[in-house]
Amino acid sequence: MIYLDNAATTYPKPQSVQNAVAEAFRRYGANPGRAGHSMAMAASEEIYRCRSAAADFFHAPGPECVAFTLNCTHAVNYVLKGLLKPGDHVVISCLEHNAVVRPLYALAANNGVTFTEAYVFPGDNDSTVNAFRQALQENTKLIMCTHASNVWGIRLPVERIAALGHQYGIQTAVDCAQSAGVLPINMEESGIDYLCAAGHKGLYGPMGTGLLVTGHGSELNTIIEGGTGTESIMPEQPSGMPEHFESGTQNMPGIAGLRAGIEFVRRRGPEKIHQHETALLRELYSDLSGMERIQLYTPIPDAEYFAPVLSFNIEGMPSETVGRELSSFGVAVRAGLHCAPAAHRYMGTLDSGAVRVCPSAFTTMADIKGLTHALRKILMKNYSGKH
Numbered sequence: 001m002i003y004l005d006n007a008a009t010t011y012p013k014p015q016s017v018q019n020a021v022a023e024a025f026r027r028y029g030a031n032p033g034r035a036g037h038s039m040a041m042a043a044s045e046e047i048y049r050c051r052s053a054a055a056d057f058f059h060a061p062g063p064e065c066v067a068f069t070l071n072c073t074h075a076v077n078y079v080l081k082g083l084l085k086p087g088d089h090v091v092i093s094c095l096e097h098n099a100v101v102r103p104l105y106a107l108a109a110n111n112g113v114t115f116t117e118a119y120v121f122p123g124d125n126d127s128t129v130n131a132f133r134q135a136l137q138e139n140t141k142l143i144m145c146t147h148a149s150n151v152w153g154i155r156l157p158v159e160r161i162a163a164l165g166h167q168y169g170i171q172t173a174v175d176c177a178q179s180a181g182v183l184p185i186n187m188e189e190s191g192i193d194y195l196c197a198a199g200h201k202g203l204y205g206p207m208g209t210g211l212l213v214t215g216h217g218s219e220l221n222t223i224i225e226g227g228t229g230t231e232s233i234m235p236e237q238p239s240g241m242p243e244h245f246e247s248g249t250q251n252m253p254g255i256a257g258l259r260a261g262i263e264f265v266r267r268r269g270p271e272k273i274h275q276h277e278t279a280l281l282r283e284l285y286s287d288l289s290g291m292e293r294i295q296l297y298t299p300i301p302d303a304e305y306f307a308p309v310l311s312f313n314i315e316g317m318p319s320e321t322v323g324r325e326l327s328s329f330g331v332a333v334r335a336g337l338h339c340a341p342a343a344h345r346y347m348g349t350l351d352s353g354a355v356r357v358c359p360s361a362f363t364t365m366a367d368i369k370g371l372t373h374a375l376r377k378i379l380m381k382n383y384s385g386k387h
Contacts, residue, residue: 034249151356275303
């Protein structure tokens with residue numbers, strides 16, 4: 001299989017990640033933080049190693065700022081539902097995933113929270129920042145935006161957006177599902193207050209892992225309470241990080257794998273991974289632009305303004321049909337709306353969806369050429385002799 005669905009979940013996982021998960025089942029079978037015996041202590045130490053690796057990777061204030069979640073969506077919900085109160089206003093971008101939009105719709109319906117979409121201008125960061133500025137209101141409590149569109153790869157200037165928020169005393173949360181492990185993220189320098197990340201994408205960890213990284217965790221109300229292994233005599237949820245958000249038994253094997261994934265990315269270098277993936281998509285873009293009936297929606301990917309994600313369509317064919325036909329050639333892509341109708345509305349593809357391609361650190365140029373070969377076969381089969 002030529003696997004190009006890495007924007008959903010990276011595959012394959014590095015051998016070190018697979019080994020770490022298997023090792024966790026062998027060595028860390030006890031509940032971390034729930035007992036004083038050697039196996040429970042060893043599990044706690046492994047979780048702390050992952051916490052430290054994540055804090056160091058994102059330049060967070062310290063390991064205690066890293067809370068483990070089920071996924072990025074889980075982390076986003078912690079921020080939105082933990083921070084916002086009736087009457088609050090939020091500014092988001094026009095490219096948001098349903099992980100952001102749906103919680104806000106629920107808060108709007110049930111809590112009177114309002115939100116405004118700021119228009120994004122690809123390649124024009126000044127205009128994008130100005131759009132966010134114009135969307136601010138007196139009751140704006142939070143700016144929440146994606147770092148990079150999971151459909152179009154369009155990259156937002158989150159550092160400047162965070163600076164804008166701080167200028168007005170407004171906190172900023174960033175959905176880094178598509179960027180963590182690929183684009184540079186420095187919480188110390190950027191001023192991002194809440195970083196939400198998926199463990200199973202660019203960090204190469206297992207599915208069922210995610211991160212909420214923040215030095216402001218105690219400012220959020222909890223949406224889940226329960227056993228943390230600490231301060232058990234108290235009926236209230238502990239207010240300190242990371243226990244504030246980590247009720248119940250943690251995904252020990254997943255966290256061990258996530259630690260190995262973060263270390264894999266660090267060894268490879270996020271910049272090198274980004275360069276590799278962008279080079280592959282630039283080659284793909286050049287191939288696609290020379291094919292009749294292929295519809296491209298963005299400029300050729302530029303590392304400064306795009307994450308390595310590229311979506312396209314074949315004129316006259318539903319995106320899901322293209323996806324199925326590519327699958328018959330052994331090529332795995334994602335077609336449809338990608339859980340981000342706002343991004344499709346932005347580009348005028350809400351009715352058709354799009355075919356999305358996302359490489360990984362393991363993708364080769366031969367894989368890209370295999371995709372273009374399959375597309376030529378599909379075009380010949382469906383459009384040979386048609387004008």
